[in-house]
Amino acid sequence: xPRTVGRIGRQLAVVPIAALGSYLLIAALPLGAEExxxxxxxxxxxxxYRRDLGIGEPLGFLKPWQKLFRGERLGTxxxxxxxxELLRKISGSVGVGCVAMVLALTWALAFAALRxxxxxxxxxxxxxxxxxxxxGTPVFIPALLxxxxxxxxxxxxxxxxxxxxxxxxxxIFLGALLTDxxxxxxxxxxxxxxxxxxxxxxxxxxxxxxxxxxxxxxxSIGPVATALLAGSFAAERVFGLPYFGQxxxxxxxxxxxxxVVVATTCFAALLAxxxxxxxxxxxxxxxxxxxxxxx
Amino acid sequence: xxxxxxxxxLSAFGCIIALAxxxxxxxxxxxxxxxxxxxxxxxxxxxxxxxxxxxxxxxxLATMRGLTTVGPANEIRPGLAASWDRQCCPGGREVxxxxxxxxxxxxxxxxxxxxxxxxxxxRRAVQGRERGDMLDLxxxxxxxxxxxxxxxxxxxxxxxxxxxxxxxxxxxxRVTLASPKNYFLxxxxxxxxxxxxxxxxxxxxxxxxxxxxxxxPRGGHPMxxxxxxxxxxxxxxxxxxxxxxxxxxxxxxxxxxxxxxxVLTLLKSEVGSALYDRERVDFIFVDxxxxxxxNRRVDLHRxxxxxxxxxxxxxxxxxxxxVELRRALASSIDRAALxxxxxxxxxxxxxxxxxxxxxxxxxxxxARLSPHAAKEIVERHGGADRPLRLVYRAxxxxxxxxxxxxxxxxxxxxxxxRVELDPRYDFFAEIARIAADGHPAPDMYLxxxxxxxxxxxxxxxxxxxxxxxxxxxxxxxSGRAVEGFEALMREGDALPDVAQAAPLxxxxxSILLDEAAVIAPLYHxxxxxxxxxxxxGLGVDAFNFLSLGEMRIKKTADVSGPKGRR
Numbered sequence: 119x120p121r122t123v124g125r126i127g128r129q130l131a132v133v134p135i136a137a138l139g140s141y142l143l144i145a146a147l148p149l150g151a152e153e154x155x156x157x158x159x160x161x162x163x164x165x166x167y168r169r170d171l172g173i174g175e176p177l178g179f180l181k182p183w184q185k186l187f188r189g190e191r192l193g194t195x196x197x198x199x200x201x202x203e204l205l206r207k208i209s210g211s212v213g214v215g216c217v218a219m220v221l222a223l224t225w226a227l228a229f230a231a232l233r234x235x236x237x238x239x240x241x242x243x244x245x246x247x248x249x250x251x252x253x254g255t256p257v258f259i260p261a262l263l264x265x266x267x268x269x270x271x272x273x274x275x276x277x278x279x280x281x282x283x284x285x286x287x288x289x290i291f292l293g294a295l296l297t298d299x300x301x302x303x304x305x306x307x308x309x310x311x312x313x314x315x316x317x318x319x320x321x322x323x324x325x326x327x328x329x330x331x332x333x334x335x336x337x338s339i340g341p342v343a344t345a346l347l348a349g350s351f352a353a354e355r356v357f358g359l360p361y362f363g364q365x366x367x368x369x370x371x372x373x374x375x376x377x378v379v380v381a382t383t384c385f386a387a388l389l390a391x392x393x394x395x396x397x398x399x400x401x402x403x404x405x406x407x408x409x410x411x412x413x
Numbered sequence: 414x415x416x417x418x419x420x421x422x423l424s425a426f427g428c429i430i431a432l433a434x435x436x437x438x439x440x441x442x443x444x445x446x447x448x449x450x451x452x453x454x455x456x457x458x459x460x461x462x463x464x465x466x467x468x469x470x471x472x473x474l475a476t477m478r479g480l481t482t483v484g485p486a487n488e489i490r491p492g493l494a495a496s497w498d499r500q501c502c503p504g505g506r507e508v509x510x511x512x513x514x515x516x517x518x519x520x521x522x523x524x525x526x527x528x529x530x531x532x533x534x535x536r537r538a539v540q541g542r543e544r545g546d547m548l549d550l551x552x553x554x555x556x557x558x559x560x561x562x563x564x565x566x567x568x569x570x571x572x573x574x575x576x577x578x579x580x581x582x583x584x585x586x587r588v589t590l591a592s593p594k595n596y597f598l599x600x601x602x603x604x605x606x607x608x609x610x611x612x613x614x615x616x617x618x619x620x621x622x623x624x625x626x627x628x629x630p631r632g633g634h635p636m637x638x639x640x641x642x643x644x645x646x647x648x649x650x651x652x653x654x655x656x657x658x659x660x661x662x663x664x665x666x667x668x669x670x671x672x673x674x675x676v677l678t679l680l681k682s683e684v685g686s687a688l689y690d691r692e693r694v695d696f697i698f699v700d701x702x703x704x705x706x707x708n709r710r711v712d713l714h715r716x717x718x719x720x721x722x723x724x725x726x727x728x729x730x731x732x733x734x735x736v737e738l739r740r741a742l743a744s745s746i747d748r749a750a751l752x753x754x755x756x757x758x759x760x761x762x763x764x765x766x767x768x769x770x771x772x773x774x775x776x777x778x779x780a781r782l783s784p785h786a787a788k789e790i791v792e793r794h795g796g797a798d799r800p801l802r803l804v805y806r807a808x809x810x811x812x813x814x815x816x817x818x819x820x821x822x823x824x825x826x827x828x829x830x831r832v833e834l835d836p837r838y839d840f841f842a843e844i845a846r847i848a849a850d851g852h853p854a855p856d857m858y859l860x861x862x863x864x865x866x867x868x869x870x871x872x873x874x875x876x877x878x879x880x881x882x883x884x885x886x887x888x889x890x891s892g893r894a895v896e897g898f899e900a901l902m903r904e905g906d907a908l909p910d911v912a913q914a915a916p917l918x919x920x921x922x923s924i925l926l927d928e929a930a931v932i933a934p935l936y937h938x939x940x941x942x943x944x945x946x947x948x949x950g951l952g953v954d955a956f957n958f959l960s961l962g963e964m965r966i967k968k969t970a971d972v973s974g975p976k977g978r979r
Contacts, residue, residue: 165621191625191629195625195627196458262684266684266691269684270447270682270688270693358650358682359650360647360650360651
């Protein structure tokens, strides 16, 4: 248990570190100094930079958060966001990401089933081909192929299509990991022992193999889930969805530095939240995690 | 009670039915007409502009009006002003007194338009990023100078307060120009910096609060005067939702069988054409020649623009510093061949001023030089000594720039001039760059010049001293050519109307094209778009701005908006 607490603590520590790190990096940009480069920027952008980041003020790094919690806008009037808007955008991306996560796990299981087919069969060949296609195809290509059929169609179709598109590659990745982990476990002595004692292969798999495979899978699910939940700029742009993935990139392009600081921290918070969930699931499914630290 | 696993196919079917029944769920369930635009606005604050102001025009023109408006033949008509008096020229100045229409109300239906609204809007505009556009007003030059010098705010404010715009009474606005400008009435019709701002609402607010008022639409603001007002602007989603302004004095008058459009959504899309084909959006621009070839359908429209695409010469660097060579190159170009089969139709240009513009003369004859004669001149003046670099804009454009550049290269090769093509994404930075020899960097460049307002001045401004022509022509002949050009412009601008000034503008144009051969006009571009036949009055205007103000919907068709939505 203390080990789990330690892991959770490490996950949570990422949030303030990311918040402070991103703030200091942004504050160190030449934008803040009296330099020629600043004169190129629109005055409202320079004003928002000073106002939102509280540079030079004590506890200035809390300024963006203070503004958000007060319901004030961060950034320029034309491009900034309020806390309410930010929440709406994060919830959009998280919604799409949750569906994508379910889909990714489905693809992972399907792919694992495909790869477990007999060597030389058509399905086995497909299992070899699919990763090359999935990892070699940028997200925007399937998005562009699908977008004419679903964009502007309503009924959550663009959101579902975005989830479908972004889930493919992580799904195959998890599937490949799952297959390799299962294969490794199947070759272990305890499986042979269990089979030798007359236990049915299905029961061996359920009772012995799956509990040993799941922890390995959980380690990979964290980063994959974070990437999915934080939104994909390419998918959101092509399907015309205004969620967190687009906001983050647009904020960078429009030099809305305070939003970048806040969005980076939100990303870190998402990472920590996913890590927390993973640790909870680990406690449920992995007896070793529960036993660790016990005398 | 034991738990039973749900029937999966049945659950999936239930989910599909639930989604199908969910009529306006998901982000993109915007009702109304959907219009795909190439760019989103950068601000909704029409009193403040920025270098990308063209992107703001569709919304600004749908939601606001100027003191004057432009009629179908580009003539000036009353807008927010019912009438005006012109007084010329006390102390060398020109004074306009505008009498505002009494019935005009802002979109809240209660606030009346007043002369003070213009005073507030114009005083803000003269401090904005495109304040140079306000230079004609008396006192604007001083404000600009103070701002450029970084003068204290109090000094700037004092100069702003003495700007040549004053509210004589709530219905009367007096505008004083530093010198007579007959194009002023045209400018205030189109250039949104001259639109009013609701002073009754904005009084006492800080500049930051005013920006917030415009750029974060909610609760009925920003108030508008035009047929629509902005209800929502999603920056990350790249869409702007406009709703009908029921209190507008400029609402289109639906004819029998037509209804006004209640909701419009302007959006950007990477797959606009495909969405139009699937009836999910109602308007798209058609820009690429391939699309134009494929889209010769009933709903493909063509709008002739007040615009000219030209080839500009570097007047300073040899060999193009020789006017004979520039003239030979300009008159050797076969314009018809340049555009052949690139576009469904094209209007080759022999003049800078496009046909249809008030003040533009009759078509200028162009005696095309034979290749043999052109080659002789090229050889005589050293035109074949080195390759010439032709810069043009890389990236998306409704002008077939690559094809035109390649054809110019081929045509010039036939007369012995070697051309190196240089497509640039940083086009404007490149043509403004001064090379190590002290001359503008490119030898030649291709560029489109579009009218901002319906007057010849909009085309000539670029070539005045300090204009962004980057040809170096202001220095040729010790500046005499540009002096003559500017003297004609001044004389023409001072005449009371454009018809009287037309001969002077024609002479100025002749200096630019014939005597100094600074540029060679190539063609007058058109804009193509597709719009649903049921949408009446939706299109593009001669200034290349999306025109929404007269839009109505034919009742006979489905008025639900794009397919599948109510």
